[in-house]
Amino acid sequence: MARRGRATIAAALSSIDDAELIALARDLVRIPSVFRPGDPTATEAPVARYVERWFGKQGFGVEVHEVVPGRPNVVAWLGDKDGGPSLLLEGHTDVVTEGDPREWTHPPFGAELVDGRIYGRGAADMKGGLAAAMIAAAAVRKSGATLHGRLVIGALVDEEGDMLGVHHFCTTPLGRELSGAIICEPEQNEVCLEQRGVVWARVLIRGRMAHGAMPQAGVNPISATGALLAEVPALEKRLRRLSEKSRYLEPPTVTPTIVQAPAEGIGQSNVIPSSARLTLDVRLGPGPDGDAVAREIDVACQRAMALCPGATIEWAPINGVRLATRVERSEPLVQAVASAVRQVTGRPARFGGVPGSTDGTILRTSLGIPIVTLGPGKRLIPHQVDEYVEVSELVEAARIYTAAALNFLQQ
Numbered sequence: 001m002a003r004r005g006r007a008t009i010a011a012a013l014s015s016i017d018d019a020e021l022i023a024l025a026r027d028l029v030r031i032p033s034v035f036r037p038g039d040p041t042a043t044e045a046p047v048a049r050y051v052e053r054w055f056g057k058q059g060f061g062v063e064v065h066e067v068v069p070g071r072p073n074v075v076a077w078l079g080d081k082d083g084g085p086s087l088l089l090e091g092h093t094d095v096v097t098e099g100d101p102r103e104w105t106h107p108p109f110g111a112e113l114v115d116g117r118i119y120g121r122g123a124a125d126m127k128g129g130l131a132a133a134m135i136a137a138a139a140v141r142k143s144g145a146t147l148h149g150r151l152v153i154g155a156l157v158d159e160e161g162d163m164l165g166v167h168h169f170c171t172t173p174l175g176r177e178l179s180g181a182i183i184c185e186p187e188q189n190e191v192c193l194e195q196r197g198v199v200w201a202r203v204l205i206r207g208r209m210a211h212g213a214m215p216q217a218g219v220n221p222i223s224a225t226g227a228l229l230a231e232v233p234a235l236e237k238r239l240r241r242l243s244e245k246s247r248y249l250e251p252p253t254v255t256p257t258i259v260q261a262p263a264e265g266i267g268q269s270n271v272i273p274s275s276a277r278l279t280l281d282v283r284l285g286p287g288p289d290g291d292a293v294a295r296e297i298d299v300a301c302q303r304a305m306a307l308c309p310g311a312t313i314e315w316a317p318i319n320g321v322r323l324a325t326r327v328e329r330s331e332p333l334v335q336a337v338a339s340a341v342r343q344v345t346g347r348p349a350r351f352g353g354v355p356g357s358t359d360g361t362i363l364r365t366s367l368g369i370p371i372v373t374l375g376p377g378k379r380l381i382p383h384q385v386d387e388y389v390e391v392s393e394l395v396e397a398a399r400i401y402t403a404a405a406l407n408f409l410q411q
């Protein structure tokens with residue numbers, strides 16, 4: 001990189017005020033944004049408004065896209081694309097439920113700062129990452145760098161649900177023009193090149209209702225469910241064979257998460273129900289496409305049916321199939337992020353993989369753009385009580401995003 005580029009990065013990094021970043025992350029945590037269906041006050045809207053105002057004050061262009069009523073994406077940008085690349089720093093504004101607040105040592109929306117950690121729901125997943133992205137964008141602006149291209153910051157809704165926010169964003173002009181994205185999810189600041197895919201297979205098993213004392217008169221869907229559960233290890237093995245080996249990801253897994261009989265209504269001790277339901281949480285590795293995965297799940301269902309004459313087993317994906325994603329180390333975006341880690345921390349980048357899927361999965365599969373997932377927070381901490389983010393990781397992430405954006409957008 002040219003000397004002028006390095007000087008700009010140094011100027012941008014020195015403009016970052018750690019206290020301002022910590023205050024911003026705590027402000028975001030203090031605004032609850034659990035989406036609770038049926039409660040119009042429990043959405044991402046209040047935190048989205050905060051983000052919108054903050055970017056307005058900093059002098060960014062800001063757009064608000066109402067994805068569904070009361071659930072707005074906020075998208076801020078800096079610079080003109082004008083033939084250059086467009087880089088997204090992505091965060092989501094929703095958080096998962098806090099559960100029972102009495103189980104928390106630190107109040108879930110108190111954003112307490114104790115021993116170098118900020119505690120609260122969303123501290124790691126991912127208001128910390130979002131705050132770091134916001135401060136990084138402001139630092140890029142303050143550096144006065146002439147950007148070759150555009151820096152976009154997306155604060156999107158519903159990542160923890162159906163990912164409506166990112167699906168919508170991919171249809172907007174700012175979304176469609178993207179050339180790459182950094183997903184600011186908590187990955188302990190590792191440069192994650194791969195993400196596992198997922199399909200939630202919702203299975204309906206039908207039998208025939210009968211008296212429990214005369215099972216020969218009916219077809220028991222619970223026995224057929226058992227037969228399908230017995231097929232799970234073989235299904236997992238076949239998916240592992242189909243997938244490419246990965247240095248960074250656990251191999252595919254098939255995990256039953258919901259089993260229910262009867263499928264509707266209340267069970268009775270002396271009644272064979274007419275139907276049962278089963279959900280399989282299937283995690284995918286890189287390689288097989290959606291059809292190949294569906295074929296393997298079909299095989300498991302057919303084998304179980306063959307063992308239970310009279311029963312039928314059907315399945316459908318809840319919310320489609322999200323395939324695993326992978327980017328190569330040689331990608332310019334990966335180079336920009338890995339160099340940023342070296343510039344900021346003085347150590348080489350640690351590469352890794354994301355165990356679940358994120359908004360980045362949709363950006364990668366819908367737009368075909370390279371994505372890198374990197375953000376502050378321990379990988380295992382999201383969705384737990386006493387969720388926290390280490391301030392040192394938060395500060396490091398903001399600095400890495402700043403340098404990465406300048407590496408990618410300066411020529």
Ligand SMILES: [Zn+2]
Nearest residue numbers: 125126159185
């Ligand atoms: Zn998240």
